[in-house]
Amino acid sequence: MTGVEQKTVAKSEADWRFDRWCKTHFPDLPFGRMQKLLRTGQFRLDGKRIDASSRLMPGQVVRIPPLPIEPDVPLLQPKPSQMPSERDAAMMRSLVIHEDDALLAIAKPAGLAVQGGSGTTRHVDGLMQLFLDKNGEKPRLVHRLDRDTSGVLVLAKTAAAARSLSFAFQQHKIRKLYWAVVVGRPKRDVGVIDLALEKGGGAGREKMTASESDEARHARTAFRVLEANAKVAAWLGLMPLTGRTHQLRAHCALSGFPILGDGKYGGKDAHPTGAPSELALHARELDLPHPDGGRLRLVAEPDQPIKEALAWMGLNRTLPPYARLDDWPEERR
Structure with missing residues (x-):
């Protein structure tokens, strides 16, 4: 950048810290340079000085000073011990x-x-x-x-x-499909979990909880039961329609079917006797707009925890309907 610019904070960036916002928009800007620009008042929010921890609200305007095109210092090759x-x-x-x-x-x-x-x-x-x-x-x-x-x-x-x-x-222009094995079974085979989430707990014990306070963030997750073992466990397809911290884990546990192995959100209920102990959550597919044009579909084969969870359920390797992103309709956010 060679001149002053103005950027408006988007709705999706509500309550972001300024340093996170800056890193997202200007990934090449060194943290030290950002701090210097803040100290000298060159970054401003609605015309006022801010600091790295300032929280942003949609519609606010960030003044962006001319930014360096090249890094402040030459890039150093990593030491052998760092490789x-x-x-x-x-x-x-x-x-x-x-x-x-x-x-x-x-x-x-x-x-x-x-x-x-x-x-x-x-x-x-x-x-x-x-x-x-x-x-x-x-x-x-x-x-x-x-x-x-x-x-x-x-x-x-x-x-x-x-x-x-x-x-x-x-901007939620990326579609994601997760696989999860949960303890219990949803009352419906298809649905959307719509529960606002808020972070609670002290340092090192942070946990997302359902909340109706002004601080809570809107959160929605579409789900489908792919296979079920009576009411003991179910294999779910999960599509996050928003991107909150621990959204899938919190939504499943709060809805009465915690993800297998998720003691943080499901407690003892997430660890039935004889079941695998690791978290059974897998980011299976991702469909995104490629930076150079067109769209790109990415698929990751199951890792050991989800494979062990499916084996515990007694499921074979044949993929059921809606285990693929192509089977899912476009969801409204």
Whole structure:
């Protein structure tokens, strides 16, 4: 950017922190430079100074100063100690389900974190060092999966692709189909869970709960029963129509059929005697607008937790109706 711009906060960006908003719109802007621009009052919200933690509301206008095209400092090659081991390198390359000039998609295994955190040193973001381009840039995350959720994960290989894909996720232009094995069975075989969610609990114990407060976020999940084992368990297809934290896990548990292995939301009910203990949630398919035009369909084969859960139900490998995204009608959000 070479001049001052104005951007209006979208409805889908309600209650976002400014640093998250900035990272989404300007993935190449270093965090330190963003902080400096905030301190000197060059970023403004409705004409007023803000900081990184400021919350945004739809319709507010962000003043964006001229931003650097090139990074402030030269990119450094990672030290040998920072590079993935040969075992991790082989594992990551085996997970690739699609790669082109704009994006990379992997079938993330259950148990592998997407980003680092307290005590987490092995994660997808770090392992992306394997895919550095000629400028030393690694693929960028544009969405997330929980550590224990397996399935399709997409990363952008360029800044332009990151902007395009981030916008598509924000505007719900991406269709996603998840598979889940739940304990119990929905009262109906087809439906939509419409429960607003709000984050509660202290640091390290955050959990989404149903709420009607002003702080709650609208959340909708379409579901279909694919197969059922009486009232003991069911294999569900889940389509998130909104993108809230832990939405599928919270919606299933709050509706009376927690996802198998999800002790956080289902408690003891999510761990029936003799059942597999790992989270049975898998991001099976993702249909997205490709940054270079057209649409791209990505499919991840089941990982061990969902395969063990289906075997526990006594199901064969034949896919029933609505186990594929093509079977699902376009849902109204």
